Amino acid sequence: METLDTVPDEDFLRLDHQICFSLHAATRAFNGVYREALKELGLTYPQYLVMLVLWEHGELPVKGIGERLRLDSGTLSPLLKRLEAAGHVERRRSPEDERSVTVRLTADGTALREKALAVPRRIAAATGLEVAEIVDLRERLDALAARLDAVDPDDLGSCATGA
Amino acid sequence: METLDTVPDEDFLRLDHQICFSLHAATRAFNGVYREALKELGLTYPQYLVMLVLWEHGELPVKGIGERLRLDSGTLSPLLKRLEAAGHVERRRSPEDERSVTVRLTADGTALREKALAVPRRIAAATGLEVAEIVDLRERLDALAARLDAVDPDDLGSCATGA
DNA sequence: CACTATTAAGTTGTGCACAACTCAATCGCG
DNA sequence: CGCGATTGAGTTGTGCACAACTTAATAGTG
Numbered sequence: 234m235e236t237l238d239t240v241p242d243e244d245f246l247r248l249d250h251q252i253c254f255s256l257h258a259a260t261r262a263f264n265g266v267y268r269e270a271l272k273e274l275g276l277t278y279p280q281y282l283v284m285l286v287l288w289e290h291g292e293l294p295v296k297g298i299g300e301r302l303r304l305d306s307g308t309l310s311p312l313l314k315r316l317e318a319a320g321h322v323e324r325r326r327s328p329e330d331e332r333s334v335t336v337r338l339t340a341d342g343t344a345l346r347e348k349a350l351a352v353p354r355r356i357a358a359a360t361g362l363e364v365a366e367i368v369d370l371r372e373r374l375d376a377l378a379a380r381l382d383a384v385d386p387d388d389l390g391s392c393a394t395g396a
Numbered sequence: 397m398e399t400l401d402t403v404p405d406e407d408f409l410r411l412d413h414q415i416c417f418s419l420h421a422a423t424r425a426f427n428g429v430y431r432e433a434l435k436e437l438g439l440t441y442p443q444y445l446v447m448l449v450l451w452e453h454g455e456l457p458v459k460g461i462g463e464r465l466r467l468d469s470g471t472l473s474p475l476l477k478r479l480e481a482a483g484h485v486e487r488r489r490s491p492e493d494e495r496s497v498t499v500r501l502t503a504d505g506t507a508l509r510e511k512a513l514a515v516p517r518r519i520a521a522a523t524g525l526e527v528a529e530i531v532d533l534r535e536r537l538d539a540l541a542a543r544l545d546a547v548d549p550d551d552l553g554s555c556a557t558g559a
Numbered sequence: 560c561a562c563t564a565t566t567a568a569g570t571t572g573t574g575c576a577c578a579a580c581t582c583a584a585t586c587g588c589g
Numbered sequence: 590c591g592c593g594a595t596t597g598a599g600t601t602g603t604g605c606a607c608a609a610c611t612t613a614a615t616a617g618t619g
Binding site: 261264265268294295296299306307309310311330331332333334 | 576577
C-alpha cells in the first residue's frame with residue numbers, strides 16, 4: 234500500500250491542493266443548494282442548523298447550542314438576534330442563572346419545521362446518493378473532524394519551518 | 397438496500413441535521429488546523445488556496461484564479477489586495493486587455509512555497525489517513541460537489557412548500 | 560464572609576462568501 | 590463605423606467564523 238512516506242513533497246503539495254479545494258468546494262456547493270432551498274423559509278444555512286437543533290430540543294441555552302454546533306457566542310449572539318427579529322425564537326435570561334440565556338422556539342419557529350421537512354429529502358435526492366452512502370460519508374467526515382480537533386496545536390506550529 | 401423513499405420525513409430531518417453538521421464541522425476543523433499551521437506563513441486558509449494555484453501556474457488573471465477556486469471578484473479582489481500588501485503577489489492590468497488584471501508571484505511569494513512544502517504532510521499525518529483514503533474521500537467530495545453544482549435552482553425553489 | 564477564579568453572553572475587529580451593483584474595456588452585429 | 594451587449598474587476602452591504610476582549614453572575618477557597 235502506498236503510505237504517506239513514499240510521496241514526495243512536490244506531489245504532496247498538489248494532493249493537498251486537491252483535498253483542500255475539494256472539501257472547500259463541497260461545503261460551498263452544499264451551501265449554495267441549501268441557500269436556494271431555504272430562501273422561502275427566510276433562513277440562511279447556519280440559521281437552519283440552529284433551527285434543526287432547536288426543533289430537536291425545543292429549548293436550549295446559548296451555550297448548549299454552541300456545544301452542539303461548535304460555534305462560540307461571537308457567532309451565535311448576532312445570529313440568534315436575527316432569528317429573534319424574524320420571530321422564530323425567543324431569548325430570555327434564565328431565572329436560576331442570570332448569566333445564561335435560554336433560547337426557545339416561538340409558535341412561528343415551531344411551525345416553520347413543517348415547511349422544512351421537505352427540504353432535506355430534495356437535497357439528498359439532488360446528491361444522487363443512497364442513504365447508506367450518505368451515512369458512510371458522514372461517518373468519514375466525523376472521524377476526520379475528530380482527528381483534526383484532537384491535533385495538538387504545538388505539533389503544527391513548527392510546520393512552517395519544517396523542523 | 398435502504399433507499400431514500402423508505403425513510404420517513406422525521407428521520408430524514410435528523411439525518412440531514414447530521415450530514416449538514418458533519419460537513420460543516422469537518423470544514424471548520426480543517427480550517428482550524430490550517431489556520432494554526434499557516435500562522436507562521438502569515439496566510440489564511442483561502443489565501444493559501446490562492447497561493448497553491450499560483451505556485452502551480454506562476455501567473456494568472458483574477459478570472460483564472462476565480463475559475464479554479466470557484467470564487468468571484470467580490471471575494472478575490474480584497475483577498476488579492478491583502479496578498480499584494482503582504483508582498484507575495486503583484487497585480488497589473490493586462491496590456492492586451494485592459495479589463496483583465498494579471499496576478500503574478502513576487503520573489504517573496506515564490507520563496508514562500510519552500511516554507512509551505514512541509515505543511516500538507518503534517519496535516520495529512522494529523523488526519524491519520526493513508527494516501528488512498530485521502531484520494532477516495534476527495535473523489536467522493538468532488539462527485540458530491542459536481543452533483544450539487546448541477547442542480548437546477550428551479551427544482552429547489554418549491555422545496556419549502558413541498559409541492 | 561471576602562476575594563479570586565471561572566463561566567456565559569455579548570462586543571469588536573478582521574477576513575471570507577456571495578448577491579447586487581458600478582464602471583470601463585472589449586466584442587459583435589447591423 | 591457606431592452602438593448596444595457582454596465581460597472583467599472592483600465596490601457595497603449582509604451574514605458567518607473566530608480571536609480577543611468586556612461585563613456581569615456564579616462558584617470555590619481560605
